[in-house]
Amino acid sequence: MSKFLLLFEQSYISKLKTKSFYITTLIMLLGITAFFMWPTISGWFSSNEKPVTITVADQTKGSAISYFKNNKKIIFKPAKQSVKQEEHRVVTGKVDALLILSLKSGSQLDAQLRTKKPFELNTQQMLEEQVRSAGQLFTIQQLKLTADQAQRIIDQKTNLNQKVISPTADKGKSSQQKTTATIVSYAVALIIYLFVLSYLSIISSEIAAEKDSRIMEIIISSTSPIVHLLSRVCGVLALAMTQFTVLIGAALIMARVLQSGKYWHLISDLFSSLTAGYTVFAILFFFFACVLYTLLGAVLGSLVNKVQDVGQAVMPVTMVLMVGFFIAISGMSNPDTLLIKIFSFIPFTASMIMPMRIGATDMSLWQGFLSLVLLGLTIVGLFIFSLRFYRGSVLTYTNGSFIKKIKQAIQLSK
Amino acid sequence: MTLTIEHLTKRFQDFHAVDNLNFVAEQGEIFGLIGQNGAGKTTTFRMILNLLAPSSGTIKWADASVHTLNRDMIGYLPEERGLYPKMPVEDQLMFFGRLRGCSKAALKAEIDDWLERFYLSDKRKVLTETLSKGNQQKVQLIASLIHKPRLLILDEPFSGLDPVNAGLLKDAIVSLKKQGTVIIFSSHRMDHVEELCDHICLLKRGKSLFTGAIIDLKKQFGKINLTIRGPFDEMELSKIPGVVSVAKDKDMYRLLLSHENDARPIFQMLTTDGFIERFSLDYLSLEELFKRKVASTLV
Numbered sequence: 001m002s003k004f005l006l007l008f009e010q011s012y013i014s015k016l017k018t019k020s021f022y023i024t025t026l027i028m029l030l031g032i033t034a035f036f037m038w039p040t041i042s043g044w045f046s047s048n049e050k051p052v053t054i055t056v057a058d059q060t061k062g063s064a065i066s067y068f069k070n071n072k073k074i075i076f077k078p079a080k081q082s083v084k085q086e087e088h089r090v091v092t093g094k095v096d097a098l099l100i101l102s103l104k105s106g107s108q109l110d111a112q113l114r115t116k117k118p119f120e121l122n123t124q125q126m127l128e129e130q131v132r133s134a135g136q137l138f139t140i141q142q143l144k145l146t147a148d149q150a151q152r153i154i155d156q157k158t159n160l161n162q163k164v165i166s167p168t169a170d171k172g173k174s175s176q177q178k179t180t181a182t183i184v185s186y187a188v189a190l191i192i193y194l195f196v197l198s199y200l201s202i203i204s205s206e207i208a209a210e211k212d213s214r215i216m217e218i219i220i221s222s223t224s225p226i227v228h229l230l231s232r233v234c235g236v237l238a239l240a241m242t243q244f245t246v247l248i249g250a251a252l253i254m255a256r257v258l259q260s261g262k263y264w265h266l267i268s269d270l271f272s273s274l275t276a277g278y279t280v281f282a283i284l285f286f287f288f289a290c291v292l293y294t295l296l297g298a299v300l301g302s303l304v305n306k307v308q309d310v311g312q313a314v315m316p317v318t319m320v321l322m323v324g325f326f327i328a329i330s331g332m333s334n335p336d337t338l339l340i341k342i343f344s345f346i347p348f349t350a351s352m353i354m355p356m357r358i359g360a361t362d363m364s365l366w367q368g369f370l371s372l373v374l375l376g377l378t379i380v381g382l383f384i385f386s387l388r389f390y391r392g393s394v395l396t397y398t399n400g401s402f403i404k405k406i407k408q409a410i411q412l413s414k
Numbered sequence: 415m416t417l418t419i420e421h422l423t424k425r426f427q428d429f430h431a432v433d434n435l436n437f438v439a440e441q442g443e444i445f446g447l448i449g450q451n452g453a454g455k456t457t458t459f460r461m462i463l464n465l466l467a468p469s470s471g472t473i474k475w476a477d478a479s480v481h482t483l484n485r486d487m488i489g490y491l492p493e494e495r496g497l498y499p500k501m502p503v504e505d506q507l508m509f510f511g512r513l514r515g516c517s518k519a520a521l522k523a524e525i526d527d528w529l530e531r532f533y534l535s536d537k538r539k540v541l542t543e544t545l546s547k548g549n550q551q552k553v554q555l556i557a558s559l560i561h562k563p564r565l566l567i568l569d570e571p572f573s574g575l576d577p578v579n580a581g582l583l584k585d586a587i588v589s590l591k592k593q594g595t596v597i598i599f600s601s602h603r604m605d606h607v608e609e610l611c612d613h614i615c616l617l618k619r620g621k622s623l624f625t626g627a628i629i630d631l632k633k634q635f636g637k638i639n640l641t642i643r644g645p646f647d648e649m650e651l652s653k654i655p656g657v658v659s660v661a662k663d664k665d666m667y668r669l670l671l672s673h674e675n676d677a678r679p680i681f682q683m684l685t686t687d688g689f690i691e692r693f694s695l696d697y698l699s700l701e702e703l704f705k706r707k708v709a710s711t712l713v
Contacts, residue, residue, distance in 0.1 A: 014501070214496035221490050222513050223464040285690050391687075395465060411426065412466060 181359020
């Protein structure tokens with residue numbers, strides 16, 4: 001067996017057997033299960049909740065109260081007594097709130113809510129939605145329209161059909177496609193962020209521990225530092241891909257099995273609206289991001305003296321990752337800003353941002369390709385650079401800045 | 415097979431970690447590299463191991479550059495322990511053996527044999543971190559020689575070992591020497607160096623102060639270490655011509671002479687009144703020589 005395979009196996013298998021790997025995978029699987037089972041789980045917690053009872057004092061002399069529909073959370077009851085008496089019932093806790101409906105400016109519905117204590121956000125939002133809807137229907141009613149006419153106004157929806165008339169430009173994507181790509185890109189950015197964050201620290205700690213315990217000296221006296229570096233990077237990448245495959249596999253099985261396959265159809269619809277080009281780019285960016293940050297983690301791990309220094313060493317990289325992730329989030333509302341465009345070409349953040357631009361904007365694909373090439377070149381550059389000082393860095397135990405350590409490591413590597 | 419080091423120099427900018435070092439370690443020989451902390455021992459080892467490139471000079475194994483040879487022929491025990499704490503002892507030895515190119519089947523018998531020799535058979539499934547410091551050191555030593563290296567480098571192998579385990583380790587080293595392995599080792603324990611080594615290189619700030627057989631170093635100073643026991647007075651002893659210093663050691667006196675030839679008249683003077691219990695003339699110990707040579711201090 002070659003030394004690369006031996007070191008790779010040792011790195012991969014030893015971590016695969018650790019309790020921490022099982023525990024993190026299990027926690028993530030529980031998270032995925034909770035996501036798919038959410039309607040059931042939320043039902044467990046909400047089933048015992050008593051709905052709030054709201055007395056409606058309708059002063060519109062119309063039938064505004066009829067627009068309020070009872071649901072699991074809110075029950076509306078018409079007021080039978082005066083406002084003052086109804087307010088007293090609220091104060092004494094017999095009902096949860098009093099909703100007073102009145103006319104404003106002659107034809108508009110005005111609603112006032114009186115409660116003993118503020119409602120929960122969810123109830124508040126549901127009530128606001130009911131009031132808004134009731135207000136619309138009431139106004140339509142005031143216009144003396146027929147029920148059919150009113151319904152047509154409410155259901156009215158005009159689609160904007162965009163057609164690019166330039167013969168050189170492509171057709172562009174529909175807003176549905178863009179929205180789907182934004183959601184998927186957000187998921188890709190989140191996965192990259194979570195995976196890279198955890199595996200960055202795993203590889204840094206592994207190499208720092210080997211350096212700290214002097215195992216590194218024994219290994220690189222037996223084989224070349226390049227073999228060691230590559231075996232560790234590949235070992236950790238294989239571990240990341242194993243966990244990723246397990247989680248995606250479990251998610252797909254759950255989507256198919258749980259909730260009568262409802263999520264399976266949702267996912268199918270989601271992916272069917274994505275182009276093949278987008279999917280390929282997203283996968284490549286995800287993989288390249290994992291390679292870049294794993295390599296970076298290995299280099300940082302080789303520069304610290306002790307395992308406990310790893311957290312401090314990877315902190316700047318974590319910050320860069322956070323910046324990339326938050327910019328990706330900002331892109332969900334508008335993926336066409338200059339900030340997004342700039343960061344989609346910076347190799348350290350491109351993987352979280354460029355997939356969003358590819359899917360959610362009408363930019364040319366060459367930009368995505370250029371960003372991918374830049375990311376690839378950065379990986380190659382970092383690998384070549386790390387080879388220059390990796391041998392020396394694992395023998396450097398001095399304190400000082402990373403620049404000083406790198407300089408010393410390069411000198412030792414000569 | 416011979417390890418030959420010629421004009422070996424390692425500079426870090428203006429600092430000479432190793433300066434024009436020359437020595438030859440023959441097959442079946444134990445060669446000691448001794449010196450204070452920072453003398454350049456570990457740097458020399460790292461150059462032999464190809465972890466550091468020499469600034470100038472050559473390191474040859476049987477007339478070929480050591481760096482062109484298969485690395486699996488070398489065994490290395492670093493000064494600080496290099497073991498995976500969460501790995502069981504047997505897996506650890508299997509890993510390091512395979513790293514040096516041995517097959518699993520061949521290693522199995524070797525592991526059994528070495529664990530038995532070091533009284534570690536009952537620890538084979540135990541995690542390394544749970545072992546005592548001495549046992550970890552024994553595992554480290556087995557890991558460095560499990561693949562039957564032709565060149566074995568031992569950096570402070572006796573560190574952390576009690577006398578019993580140190581004895582076991584010495585036996586193992588001597589056994590390897592008999593099998594023809596070239597062994598280079600460094601130690602601060604001069605008694606171990608004196609007991610095991612045929613030749614030494616004495617380093618001070620990267621420079622060799624002496625290279626050759628221990629006996630030749632001793633002969634440079636001659637037999638000036640005199641031990642006597644009898645009814646003597648320390649003050650009177652110090653006044654004897656040729657006596658450089660007198661030190662009382664329990665019921666004996668240790669006299670340092672300026673020259674070996676002074677011993678004879680001193681013997682006659684001390685035995686004028688007849689019988690004395692002890693009169694022993696010897697070379698300086700390696701520790702005393704080390705202090706004289708390296709630290710430039712008198713005993």
